[in-house]
Amino acid sequence: xxxxxxxxxxITENSVKAGASLTSIIIxxxxxxxxxxxxxxxxxxxxxxxxxxxxxxxxxxxTRKVGMGLPLLKLAAEQTGGSMTVESxxxxxxxxxHGTKVExxxxxxxxxxxxxxxxxxxxxxxxxxxxxxxxxxxHRILNQDKDIxxxxxxxxxxxxxxxxxxxxxxxxxxxxxxxNEQYAGPDDTEQDVT
Amino acid sequence: xxxxxxxxNGFEEITLPDGDREINGVYIGDLLSWVMGRAxxxxxxxxIMSNINVIAVATLADTACVILAENxxxxxxxxxxxxxxxxxxxxxSLPIYETAVRLHELLP
Numbered sequence: 001x002x003x004x005x006x007x008x009x010x011i012t013e014n015s016v017k018a019g020a021s022l023t024s025i026i027i028x029x030x031x032x033x034x035x036x037x038x039x040x041x042x043x044x045x046x047x048x049x050x051x052x053x054x055x056x057x058x059x060x061x062x063t064r065k066v067g068m069g070l071p072l073l074k075l076a077a078e079q080t081g082g083s084m085t086v087e088s089x090x091x092x093x094x095x096x097x098h099g100t101k102v103e104x105x106x107x108x109x110x111x112x113x114x115x116x117x118x119x120x121x122x123x124x125x126x127x128x129x130x131x132x133x134x135x136x137x138x139h140r141i142l143n144q145d146k147d148i149x150x151x152x153x154x155x156x157x158x159x160x161x162x163x164x165x166x167x168x169x170x171x172x173x174x175x176x177x178x179x180n181e182q183y184a185g186p187d188d189t190e191q192d193v194t
Numbered sequence: 195x196x197x198x199x200x201x202x203n204g205f206e207e208i209t210l211p212d213g214d215r216e217i218n219g220v221y222i223g224d225l226l227s228w229v230m231g232r233a234x235x236x237x238x239x240x241x242i243m244s245n246i247n248v249i250a251v252a253t254l255a256d257t258a259c260v261i262l263a264e265n266x267x268x269x270x271x272x273x274x275x276x277x278x279x280x281x282x283x284x285x286x287s288l289p290i291y292e293t294a295v296r297l298h299e300l301l302p
Contacts, residue, residue, distance in 0.1 A: 001227045056250030057279070068254070071247050072227055 001072060003117025004036065004106070009125060010069040011038050011102055016130050018042030018100065022155075024136040027119065031143050032109040034116070041099040044090040053086055073104055080110035120179045124172050127154060131167035134158070137179075150182040195301055197238075197259045197282045204296050205261065208268050208283040209276050215258045220297050222290060226251050233257050240286075240293050244268050252281045259283065261297075263290045 001007050008025060015023040020040035028035040045053070052058035056071040074084040082105040091098040106113060123137050139150040152175065154166060164171060198213035221233040222240045226247050233239050233255040240261045241248065249272060252260050259282035262268060268276070268283055276283050286293040 002225065006227075056247050057253075057275070068227070068230065068247070068250060071250065075226070075245060075247055 001076065001114065004034075004076065004114050005117035005119045005122040007069070007073045007076060007114075008036065008038065008119070009122045011073060012040075012126055012135075014069060015040035015042050015100065016126075016133055018044070020099065020133060022134045022136065024138070025123070026137075027116070027139040029108070029139075029141045029143070032107055034106040034108050036104045036106070037101065039099065039101040044093075044098040044100055045088040046090045046092065050086060050088050054084070070102070073102070076114050077104040077106050079112040079114075080107040082106045120176055120183070123152065123179065124176050127175060128167045128172050131165050148183065148185060150179060152179060197284070200238075200259075200261075200284055200297075200300065203300055204288070205284045205286050208262070208285055209273050210259075210282050210284070211277050211280045212282055215282065217258045217297075217301065220294060220301070221257070222294060230254055238297060240290055240297075242266050242290065244272065246272050246275060248272075249276050249279055249281050249283075252276075253279050261286055261293060263288060263293045 001010070012023055012025060015038065018040065020042035023038065023040040026037040053070050054074050056068055058067060070084070070086065077084045084102070084104040086100065086102050088100040089098045119139065123135065126135055134154045136154070137150070137152045141148040157175065158166065161171065195217050196213065197215045197217060198210060201207055216236060217238045218236040219234055220240065221229065221237040223229040223232070224241050224243050226243065229239065229241070230251045235256045236258045238259050238261055239252060239255070239257045240263055242263055244262060244266050248260060262283065262285040265285060265287045273283070286296070288296060
């Protein structure tokens with residue numbers, strides 16, 4: 001993928017397919033290290049299946065023999081000197097507490113690092129495509145010049161909307177602006193006036 | 195032109211489980227997700243990448259063969275997977291551009 005945000009989209013689609021009612025996407029950027037965590041409460045995987053998920057010739061898809069989501073994320077992370085791990089608890093083993101957690105670490109100053117890309121559009125695409133499942137998104141950027149925290153929880157938005165579907169055009173537009181405003185940070189010009 | 199015809203023409207065999215395949219064009223790229231959606235069936239694919247995902251992408255795009263440029267080596271376990279998955283892999287000592295030019299001279 002030319003952008004990590006496309007990897008995020010790909011992996012999160014797997015969570016939704018695994019029946020997750022809540023998927024968390026957490027990006028932690030501190031100086032040159034980017035940590036990505038995608039955690040869901042879906043049906044999880046057995047230990048045997050888990051062993052094969054980074055092998056591209058393993059897949060849960062029946063239409064083709066190759067699954068590239070996790071192998072490509074792993075490659076993208078390892079190309080920067082980082083790593084990727086997957087943990088999972090199958091619904092069969094624990095009916096109450098199950099799900100999958102994918103964690104990837106990237107060194108962003110590596111010459112082979114993939115840019116993060118347009119995460120806001122990735123989040124909006126996910127909500128638009130799956131208005132009945134919940135997403136929690138958190139992105140922290142911390143370095144010499146910046147200290148930004150962007151957060152969004154569709155469970156809270158859903159409560160306020162009181163029955164309006166999350167994939168209504170105006171709702172998606174609002175979420176997009178809400179996220180972009182948080183990335184822009186507090187409006188300095190307004191403070192100067194007062 | 196068959197994949198096996200490339201041997202003795204500046205290309206060296208790494209593994210050729212399906213050497214009789216016809217080549218009908220060339221694709222060049224190292225970003226695997228990009229190649230996955232763009233390489234055409236029966237293309238010879240020139241790359242310098244040599245991990246297991248290369249074999250998977252060659253399977254998905256159904257390329258005629260993978261050509262590793264600049265004498266890039268394929269680890270033995272990945273070579274074994276290529277054999278199992280019927281993926282032809284060759285190598286060239288030339289850089290990517292010169293490898294493509296050589297193919298251009300050979301292809302009808």
